[in-house]
Amino acid sequence: MGLVTRKKLFSIMALCAMVGLLLLPIVMSLPSPAAGEEAPAADAAKKDGDKVEKGRDVYYKTEGIVVGAPAPKTTDGPKDYPRYNFESRVLLWFANQQHLYYGSFVLAVPIFCMVIEFMGVVTKDKALAKRYDQLAYDFIKISLTAYSLTAILGGILIFTFLTLYPAFFGYLSSIFRPVMHIYALMFVAESGTLYIYYYGWDKMKEGFLKWIHLSMSVILNVIGTLLMFLANSWIGFMMSPAGVDEQGRFLGNIWHVLHTALWNPLNVHRILGNMAFGGGVVAAYAAYKFLAAKTDEDRAHYDWMGYIAMALGVAFLIPLPFAGYWLMREVYAYRQQMGITLMGGLLAWLFIIQATMIGILFLSTNYYLWQAMGRMRGAEKYQRYIKYLVFLLACGFLVFITPHTMVMTPAELKAMGGQQHPVLGNYGVMSAKNGGINVIITTTVLSFVWYMRGNKVSTVSWAKFGNIFMGVFFACAYVNIIWLAIYGYYIPANVRVGLSVPQVATTLSCLFFMFALNSVMMKGAKQMGPIEWGKISARSQYALIMLATAFTWMMGLMGYIRSSVRLFWHVNEIMRDNSPWAYTHTVGFAANMISFNVLFFWISILFVFWLGSLTAKKVPVEAKAGVPGSAPQPAGSH
Amino acid sequence: MKALMSVGALVGVIGLLLLVGMIFDVVPSNTVRLVEGYMPMQMLSEMAIFVAGFTGLSYMLSAMGMAIPRFWQGIGFWAFVLLYLKFRVYPPIPFSVRAMYGTVSLVAVFMWMSANEEDWKKFKQPIMNVLDAQTGTNKLLRYAYLVLLPILIGGFSYNAMKPKSEEPIELRTVHPAPPASTKVHGKTYVLQTSQNPYRVNPEGKYDQEYTNANIVEQGMGRLMKPNANPWDEKSQGYLKYVREGGEIFFQNCHFCHGDNLNGRGLHAFAFNPIPANFTDPGTIAQLQETFIFWRVSKGGIGLPNEGFPWASVMPPWEQHLTVDEIWKVILFEYWHTGYYPRTWD
Numbered sequence: 001m002g003l004v005t006r007k008k009l010f011s012i013m014a015l016c017a018m019v020g021l022l023l024l025p026i027v028m029s030l031p032s033p034a035a036g037e038e039a040p041a042a043d044a045a046k047k048d049g050d051k052v053e054k055g056r057d058v059y060y061k062t063e064g065i066v067v068g069a070p071a072p073k074t075t076d077g078p079k080d081y082p083r084y085n086f087e088s089r090v091l092l093w094f095a096n097q098q099h100l101y102y103g104s105f106v107l108a109v110p111i112f113c114m115v116i117e118f119m120g121v122v123t124k125d126k127a128l129a130k131r132y133d134q135l136a137y138d139f140i141k142i143s144l145t146a147y148s149l150t151a152i153l154g155g156i157l158i159f160t161f162l163t164l165y166p167a168f169f170g171y172l173s174s175i176f177r178p179v180m181h182i183y184a185l186m187f188v189a190e191s192g193t194l195y196i197y198y199y200g201w202d203k204m205k206e207g208f209l210k211w212i213h214l215s216m217s218v219i220l221n222v223i224g225t226l227l228m229f230l231a232n233s234w235i236g237f238m239m240s241p242a243g244v245d246e247q248g249r250f251l252g253n254i255w256h257v258l259h260t261a262l263w264n265p266l267n268v269h270r271i272l273g274n275m276a277f278g279g280g281v282v283a284a285y286a287a288y289k290f291l292a293a294k295t296d297e298d299r300a301h302y303d304w305m306g307y308i309a310m311a312l313g314v315a316f317l318i319p320l321p322f323a324g325y326w327l328m329r330e331v332y333a334y335r336q337q338m339g340i341t342l343m344g345g346l347l348a349w350l351f352i353i354q355a356t357m358i359g360i361l362f363l364s365t366n367y368y369l370w371q372a373m374g375r376m377r378g379a380e381k382y383q384r385y386i387k388y389l390v391f392l393l394a395c396g397f398l399v400f401i402t403p404h405t406m407v408m409t410p411a412e413l414k415a416m417g418g419q420q421h422p423v424l425g426n427y428g429v430m431s432a433k434n435g436g437i438n439v440i441i442t443t444t445v446l447s448f449v450w451y452m453r454g455n456k457v458s459t460v461s462w463a464k465f466g467n468i469f470m471g472v473f474f475a476c477a478y479v480n481i482i483w484l485a486i487y488g489y490y491i492p493a494n495v496r497v498g499l500s501v502p503q504v505a506t507t508l509s510c511l512f513f514m515f516a517l518n519s520v521m522m523k524g525a526k527q528m529g530p531i532e533w534g535k536i537s538a539r540s541q542y543a544l545i546m547l548a549t550a551f552t553w554m555m556g557l558m559g560y561i562r563s564s565v566r567l568f569w570h571v572n573e574i575m576r577d578n579s580p581w582a583y584t585h586t587v588g589f590a591a592n593m594i595s596f597n598v599l600f601f602w603i604s605i606l607f608v609f610w611l612g613s614l615t616a617k618k619v620p621v622e623a624k625a626g627v628p629g630s631a632p633q634p635a636g637s638h
Numbered sequence: 639m640k641a642l643m644s645v646g647a648l649v650g651v652i653g654l655l656l657l658v659g660m661i662f663d664v665v666p667s668n669t670v671r672l673v674e675g676y677m678p679m680q681m682l683s684e685m686a687i688f689v690a691g692f693t694g695l696s697y698m699l700s701a702m703g704m705a706i707p708r709f710w711q712g713i714g715f716w717a718f719v720l721l722y723l724k725f726r727v728y729p730p731i732p733f734s735v736r737a738m739y740g741t742v743s744l745v746a747v748f749m750w751m752s753a754n755e756e757d758w759k760k761f762k763q764p765i766m767n768v769l770d771a772q773t774g775t776n777k778l779l780r781y782a783y784l785v786l787l788p789i790l791i792g793g794f795s796y797n798a799m800k801p802k803s804e805e806p807i808e809l810r811t812v813h814p815a816p817p818a819s820t821k822v823h824g825k826t827y828v829l830q831t832s833q834n835p836y837r838v839n840p841e842g843k844y845d846q847e848y849t850n851a852n853i854v855e856q857g858m859g860r861l862m863k864p865n866a867n868p869w870d871e872k873s874q875g876y877l878k879y880v881r882e883g884g885e886i887f888f889q890n891c892h893f894c895h896g897d898n899l900n901g902r903g904l905h906a907f908a909f910n911p912i913p914a915n916f917t918d919p920g921t922i923a924q925l926q927e928t929f930i931f932w933r934v935s936k937g938g939i940g941l942p943n944e945g946f947p948w949a950s951v952m953p954p955w956e957q958h959l960t961v962d963e964i965w966k967v968i969l970f971e972y973w974h975t976g977y978y979p980r981t982w983d
Contacts, residue, residue: 336815
């Protein structure tokens with residue numbers, strides 16, 4: 001058997017092993033979800049001739065045989081809430097948040113690797129393909145160190161739960177018992193797949209083997225996503241329980257427990273959020289390396305890396321507000337009071353902070369793109385119009401962050417003549433805010449289009465018509481978005497909620513049609529000059545760092561909001577939190593705590609990056625592949 | 639192009655003069671009225687007109703060889719936004735919101751000024767000149783800043799630390815989350831699913847669409863729809879119930895909530911805060927009818943913990959009105975304001 005054939009055989013075997021690992025948890029769990037837990041219980045009951053006790057599902061309203069114990073009625077004391085001389089909730093908050101940051105990062109980065117590796121495989125330019133491949137490898141290398149830390153933090157989280165909230169954790173474990181082992185096996189599958197994927201990189205870098213390697217990344221990501229779905233089912237259950245009766249007794253159908261009212265919106269929101277976050281972290285890493293770079297070559301490489309990471313992150317940031325909107329809509333549909341607590345009541349001010357962070361994300365992105373146009377010859381023609389984009393962004397941002405309930409002194413309240421300001425109060429409701437965010441996103445799309453055509457002049461015969469068409473299309477999009485925002489005030493609320501669909505459709509039309517049209521127009525376009533990687537301003541890199549920090553802060557904030565909306569419930573309306581900390585923190589305390597979590601994460605991830613750089617230093621540098629123009633070469637090798 | 643820019647410059651100058659007049663109280667803020675119903679878009683449009691005017695003005699001054707330096711363009715525009723918010727918009731905007739807007743506009747000015755390297759250099763130049771202090775004036779300015787900046791910062795710190803006798807800021811929850819259900823006159827109403835029994839079509843069935851079609855038109859005038867006059871003696875069903883609700887409203891509620899339902903009733907200004915303004919799109923238009931039912935029945939005293947600081951003198955109307963009367967008065971409030979109650983389907 002030849003060397004190549006043997007390699008192919010081993011690669012296929014490795015791929016099969018991965019598929020096996022993926023299927024293993026499902027096969028293992030088949031008897032449990034299929035038969036449920038009610039079967040043995042029911043059989044036993046029949047044998048004994050006892051009457052089977054039935055319960056009604058709190059959400060699905062179906063009847064089921066009671067197979068679980070009721071949710072414990074906890075009391076404040078060492079039995080249910082043992083504690084150190086510190087607020088247990090804050091300790092759990094910290095452990096949970098750190099685990100989530102790392103979990104999100106290690107789930108997002110392999111998806112990037114898959115995309116970038118795929119780009120490398122399909123790119124005809126060999127030098128560029130090599131750069132993509134190196135970049136994907138750099139990403140997974142960072143992810144590998146972070147992966148160990150994620151597992152450690154997961155362990156810390158479980159120990160914190162067991163130590164500080166034993167009754168609550170015991171109850172949740174009893175509910176999720178049928179899938180607990182699947183969850184554990186998924187971890188095994190994820191680890192196994194990740195190691196094969198990482199260590200097999202060099203062995204499978206050419207031809208058919210590369211495709212096998214790429215397939216492995218798909219399996220790795222499928223496992224990672226399923227793992228996240230399972231983790232999400234816990235928080236979905238805590239917010240909107242199902243599969244249990246009013247006393248919290250499990251009714252035997254684990255699918256009902258998993259598939260709660262908020263599970264799918266949470267899943268979609270978290271996938272997109274993780275991707276945007278992962279992109280932000282890698283972009284910040286690249287920015288840091290750019291600012292610290294000593295040579296033009298390094299600067300060029302990290303400039304390029306930052307751009308790719310930012311573009312990937314922003315690609316997922318754009319649909320994120322829409323996914324968030326869907327989640328909130330489902331929250332309102334599930335429990336009106338939960339929705340009002342979030343967006344109109346107790347936690348409304350946190351949503352204003354969130355809106356500010358979202359605005360910062362888009363503003364930073366736009367600013368980075370404008371700065372990036374500075375490294376292209378020919379992009380000057382767009383520079384003088386940037387001020388109008390700034391105006392549009394600022395107006396959209398102002399509307400988006402205007403609070404419904406304004407902070408004011410009693411004297412200001414009297415001067416205003418009421419709680420609602422007659423001019424600005426109108427910006428405080430959803431209709432205006434939908435308009436604001438869609439204007440911001442459409443402007444971001446416009447900035448991207450300008451960036452894409454920065455150093456190019458279209459040579460197609462219909463270029464003039466194409467440009468006019470694009471201009472009119474964007475103008476109509478703005479008019480439509482703003483008009484719908486105004487029209488929203490004159491129609492019933494349920495119709496108004498539906499208006500977000502045409503607004504989003506308008507924004508997404510700009511994204512897809514204008515990107516597509518621009519690409520067609522720029523095919524074979526005359527180049528005014530190459531992109532001079534590395535010749536970007538330092539300000540742009542600070543914008544990337546700002547982007548990543550805002551992502552991290554916003555994740556912490558949204559996690560806190562989502563968790564706080566349960567108020568004094570461990571499991572909403574099922575299991576009450578009777579600890580001394582069953583109250584909502586002040587906005588100031590929450591903000592400080594989130595900032596601490598953000599700071600801790602960034603310090604620890606710097607350590608991870610440093611570890612990653614140690615491996616790079618030990619390996620001799622490979623000969624650089626030639627790239628046209630002054631494009632950068634990958635630093636380090638594997 | 640030049641003609642267009644001249645018009646822009648003229649608009650810019652007129653706008654600036656008006657604003658200066660408002661700042662020095664020579665021209666009242668409401669000389670150019672903020673028209674009810676159009677105020678939010680009017681404000682944004684005015685800002686856009688100012689931007690267009692400034693563009694024209696800048697162009698014309700450049701053409702005349704009197705170009706405004708980049709630094710002063712940026713600082714000037716930011717000052718304009720602050721002054722516009724403070725002196726043009728009425729009633730006065732609370733400081734917290736002006737601070738937010740001011741920060742955003744400062745960021746926007748920075749983004750504009752540093753969008754490309756050339757502009758950024760021009761913007762920085764005066765600052766660098768003062769720091770380098772190559773000329774006598776700049777040297778003087780540098781010394782002045784050296785003295786003034788610490789005094790300024792010290793002044794701010796002193797002001798911030800000084801004990802104040804003002805009433806503290808209250809972060810009020812205007813719409814606290816309602817309970818899942820509420821008990822009124824011995825019957826439990828689930829807020830998510832209960833319906834107004836008087837929101838009915840001519841067949842007597844609950845019909846939101848039918849009743850929505852018969853409310854007054856929104857906007858100025860709030861005109862009644864043709865053949866939908868509740869005060870017509872022949873009116874039956876929904877419109878009759880609206881009339882009955884109106885009678886209850888004018889017997890009990892309008893003293894505080896006002897005869898135009900805008901929260902400016904006879905007794906309104908005896909309270910702090912003044913009663914809810916139902917014509918504002920942020921009040922009943924955002925809420926389910928059952929939320930209003932709960933609030934009317936339980937009043938200020940029945941506000942949940944979350945409704946801090948419970949600043950409401952609304953009586954618990956369940957002690958004075960029947961359930962039917964409460965539903966009817968709610969029906970009237972939506973009819974009169976031209977808003978639709980929130981639904982979740």
